[in-house]
Amino acid sequence: MSWSNPWFIAALVSVIGVFHLEFIATLLNLGRLGRAIPEALAEVFSEETRAKLADYIRESTRISFTQDIAALGLVVVFWWSGGFGWLQSWAENQGHGPVVTGVFVIAIIMLAQTWLSLPFEAWDTFGVEARYGFNKTTPATFIQDHIKGLTLMAILGLPVAAVLVWFFETQALAALYAWVFIAGFSILMTWLSPRVIMPLFLKFQPLEEGALREAIFALARKLDFPVQEVSIVDGSRRSTKANAFFAGFGKTRRIALYDTLIQSHSQEEIVAILAHEIGHNKCRHVPVMMALHLAEMGIMLALLGWVLKSPDFFAAFGVRGTPVGMGLILFGLVYKPFGVLTGLLGLAMSRKHEFEADAFAAKAVGSHEPLTEGLKRLSRDHLAHPQPHPLTVWLHYSHPPLIERLAALTKISL
Numbered sequence: 001m002s003w004s005n006p007w008f009i010a011a012l013v014s015v016i017g018v019f020h021l022e023f024i025a026t027l028l029n030l031g032r033l034g035r036a037i038p039e040a041l042a043e044v045f046s047e048e049t050r051a052k053l054a055d056y057i058r059e060s061t062r063i064s065f066t067q068d069i070a071a072l073g074l075v076v077v078f079w080w081s082g083g084f085g086w087l088q089s090w091a092e093n094q095g096h097g098p099v100v101t102g103v104f105v106i107a108i109i110m111l112a113q114t115w116l117s118l119p120f121e122a123w124d125t126f127g128v129e130a131r132y133g134f135n136k137t138t139p140a141t142f143i144q145d146h147i148k149g150l151t152l153m154a155i156l157g158l159p160v161a162a163v164l165v166w167f168f169e170t171q172a173l174a175a176l177y178a179w180v181f182i183a184g185f186s187i188l189m190t191w192l193s194p195r196v197i198m199p200l201f202l203k204f205q206p207l208e209e210g211a212l213r214e215a216i217f218a219l220a221r222k223l224d225f226p227v228q229e230v231s232i233v234d235g236s237r238r239s240t241k242a243n244a245f246f247a248g249f250g251k252t253r254r255i256a257l258y259d260t261l262i263q264s265h266s267q268e269e270i271v272a273i274l275a276h277e278i279g280h281n282k283c284r285h286v287p288v289m290m291a292l293h294l295a296e297m298g299i300m301l302a303l304l305g306w307v308l309k310s311p312d313f314f315a316a317f318g319v320r321g322t323p324v325g326m327g328l329i330l331f332g333l334v335y336k337p338f339g340v341l342t343g344l345l346g347l348a349m350s351r352k353h354e355f356e357a358d359a360f361a362a363k364a365v366g367s368h369e370p371l372t373e374g375l376k377r378l379s380r381d382h383l384a385h386p387q388p389h390p391l392t393v394w395l396h397y398s399h400p401p402l403i404e405r406l407a408a409l410t411k412i413s414l
């Protein structure tokens with residue numbers, strides 16, 4: 001570890017720089033809570049709702065900020081006290097080959113990360129979310145979810161880590177192989193997720209016969225969007241927050257609605273929200289995002305391949321040699337600023353897609369009224385920030401702020 005090693009400086013600037021960027025965005029965003037509300041939003045957020053959402057956002061922010069400081073502190077202390085070097089030698093002393101040792105190191109660090117964030121998650125769920133009436137999760141469900149998550153990580157994550165470590169330990173074209181492998185794995189997960197993974201956490205039940213089901217099928221027929229099944233999922237077992245999503249591809253596609261969405265929205269609003277989701281599909285947003293994601297992955301893996309060959313990079317973290325498993329973890333620390341940059345691009349694209357899907361939905365149902373009402377209700381019920389700061393929007397918002405969506409909706413010619 002030395003100040004003359006450029007990797008040491010780069011990692012330090014990366015970790016501390018991104019932390020400060022987030023800190024500034026958080027402060028600016030909180031500052032905006034006190035702003036006078038524009039007329040377009042005055043009827044959405046009553047004075048009472050505004051007071052409540054300001055408190056809610058402040059408390060949620062306090063948790064994530066405390067977590068960020070704790071994480072930064074732990075990383076720097078572990079790093080500067082030689083923790084990475086010590087962990088690597090300890091893993092090597094277990095006497096396994098480089099692949100098993102690498103996976104072992106990755107697993108230990110991931111497990112530590114998960115457990116260290118667990119108290120914050122519990123504080124958020126049972127402290128803040130519960131106080132504002134969102135949380136429905138019991139401690140038993142919370143623990144079960146955690147165990148299921150860890151088991152999935154072990155079953156899916158460890159083999160993936162093993163393949164990646166093996167590529168970078170043995171193959172000259174490792175970055176290319178890893179890229180093809182990750183692309184294949186992402187497609188497999190899109191297929192597997194609604195069939196195997198989501199049912200572990202949510203219960204799917206067919207939507208019963210009735211006006212809503214007929215309206216949904218009528219919409220799907222009108223838009224020439226084949227749907228095999230409409231399901232209800234028991235989101236209410238965990239949170240009162242509402243949602244809707246699609247699962248699967250092509251002819252086996254099913255629509256899933258959270259029971260909480262059905263409880264809190266009118267039939268017209270639900271149909272408009274689904275028309276928005278169908279809009280994403282019709283406008284080819286999924287393949288575009290997938291391509292963007294793969295392009296980012298390609299750049300990241302090329303950088304990774306280059307970094308893993310540099311003993312200086314490892315020396316910056318007090319690690320001897322060029323062990324790949326440890327390298328994958330350490331790379332995450334220097335990659336942060338690039339992650340922010342590619343994130344900006346992906347989020348900007350996603351927000352553009354939201355406007356397009358909104359326009360599609362308004363045209364599909366022949367009015368912007370139901371979607372407008374649906375969006376207002378979602379924002380109000382979720383206690384969303386009425387006027388988020390642009391920096392926060394750039395860094396984190398996959399959806400445009402409500403006021404922009406409402407304004408864009410009124411401008412659509414039907």
Ligand SMILES: [Zn+2]
Binds near residue numbers: 276
């Ligand atoms: Zn959308």
